[in-house]
Amino acid sequence: xxxxxxxxxxxxxxxxxxxxxxxxxxxxxxxxxxxxxxxxxxxxxxxxxxxxxxxxxxxxxxxxxxxxxxxxxxxxxxxxxxxxxxxxxxxxxxxxxxxxxxxxxxx
Amino acid sequence: xxxxxxxxxxxxxxxxxxxxxxxxxxxxxxxxxxxxxxxxxxxxxxxxxxxxxxxxxxxxxxxxxxxxxxxxxxxxxxxxxxxxxxxxxxxxxxxxxxxxxxxxxxxxxxxxxxxxxxx
Numbered sequence: 001x002x003x004x005x006x007x008x009x010x011x012x013x014x015x016x017x018x019x020x021x022x023x024x025x026x027x028x029x030x031x032x033x034x035x036x037x038x039x040x041x042x043x044x045x046x047x048x049x050x051x052x053x054x055x056x057x058x059x060x061x062x063x064x065x066x067x068x069x070x071x072x073x074x075x076x077x078x079x080x081x082x083x084x085x086x087x088x089x090x091x092x093x094x095x096x097x098x099x100x101x102x103x104x105x106x107x
Numbered sequence: 108x109x110x111x112x113x114x115x116x117x118x119x120x121x122x123x124x125x126x127x128x129x130x131x132x133x134x135x136x137x138x139x140x141x142x143x144x145x146x147x148x149x150x151x152x153x154x155x156x157x158x159x160x161x162x163x164x165x166x167x168x169x170x171x172x173x174x175x176x177x178x179x180x181x182x183x184x185x186x187x188x189x190x191x192x193x194x195x196x197x198x199x200x201x202x203x204x205x206x207x208x209x210x211x212x213x214x215x216x217x218x219x220x221x222x223x224x225x226x
Contacts, residue, residue, distance in 0.1 A: 001169075034212040036152075043202065043219065044144075044152065049212040087152050091211040094157055094166040096142065101151040 002026050002090050006099030012107040017078045021102045023071045023088035032092035033071045035064055038101075039084045047086075048073065080106075109133040109215045111203050116220030119193055129186040129203030129217050137161070137181040140206045142213065143188050145199035145222075155201070156188065171197075193224045 003026040013019050023033065031051040036044040046055050048064035051071055061076040075082055083106050088099040115127040129141070143155040156167040156177040165177050176189040186203050200221050204213035 032211060034210075036213075038152075043216040044213070046210075046212050046214055049207075049210040053210075055210075055214075085151075089152075089154075089212075091206075095168045096154045096157070098144075098152040098154060 001095055002029060002092065002097055004088055004090055004097050004099040006088055006102055008102060009100060010103045010105065012105050013078055014107045015078050015080055019075050019078060019104065021073045021086055021088075021104075023066075023073070023099050025069045025071075025090055025092075028068045029090045029092035031067050032090055033064075033066065034089045034091060035062075035073045036087045036089065037082075037084045038087065044087065078104075109205070111205065111215055111217035113201065113203055113217035113220040116201065116222045118223045118225060120226050121194055121224055123193055124189070124191045125193065125222060127188040127190065127201055127203075127220055127222070129188075131184045131186070131205070134205070134215075136179075136184040139208070141177075141179065141186045142204045142206060143177060143186075144202045144204055144213070144216075145197075146202070146219075147196070147199040150199075153199070157206075158186070190222070193222075195224050198222060198224045 005024045033051045035048040038044040052064045085101045085103045110132045112130045142157045158165045158177045174192045178187045200219040202219045203217040205215040207214040
């Protein structure tokens with residue numbers, strides 16, 4: 001099974017900051033990497049698919065990059081509504097494992 | 108619009124069974140692979156199982172193999188998860204999710220149904 005390691009597990013930042021979350025796969029997954037945002041009590045929401053493609057209606061301040069084993073999610077200028085937990089997920093092969101999550105908190 | 112409605116959760120004793128359902132509308136159900144994902148209280152997301160669009164292929168994570176069975180009824184636009192021999196660590200919110208084949212990602216999710224395994 002492919003293991004996904006996300007870092008950091010938590011992050012404190014301020015509105016307007018630029019933040020980056022990383023995700024590493026235990027083996028190459030090409031570009032089969034997705035990013036989800038989840039707010040407390042809510043369903044996960046797809047932000048980025050196949051490593052770098054922004055889902056429609058997701059703000060342009062979100063971006064994704066990487067291929068192979070190393071990936072990142074960047075938020076260019078944090079907005080109040082961005083404080084949430086972010087998960088990466090590989091869709092290269094079953095089981096479609098998730099990273100352990102990064103909780104983004106307000107500093 | 109696409110809607111996935113999860114149901115069937117509840118409180119159950121260890122060793123007992125439960126069947127979850129996910130009723131889909133607003134899409135051609137039989138065109139899509141579907142998944143179950145769970146989230147234990149205060150924890151991250153854990154992928155549980157998948158079923159192909161026609162039900163011909165299934166796969167589940169090791170911790171539920173031999174206990175959980177994913178299935179679907181395309182005539183009823185409904186996905187199922189039969190959970191047997193439940194354990195304390197199966198306690199979680201269970202979400203169904205639709206995989207978009209072009210995006211290779213989970214676009215639509217059910218609202219989740221809570222399963223609590225406790226004596």
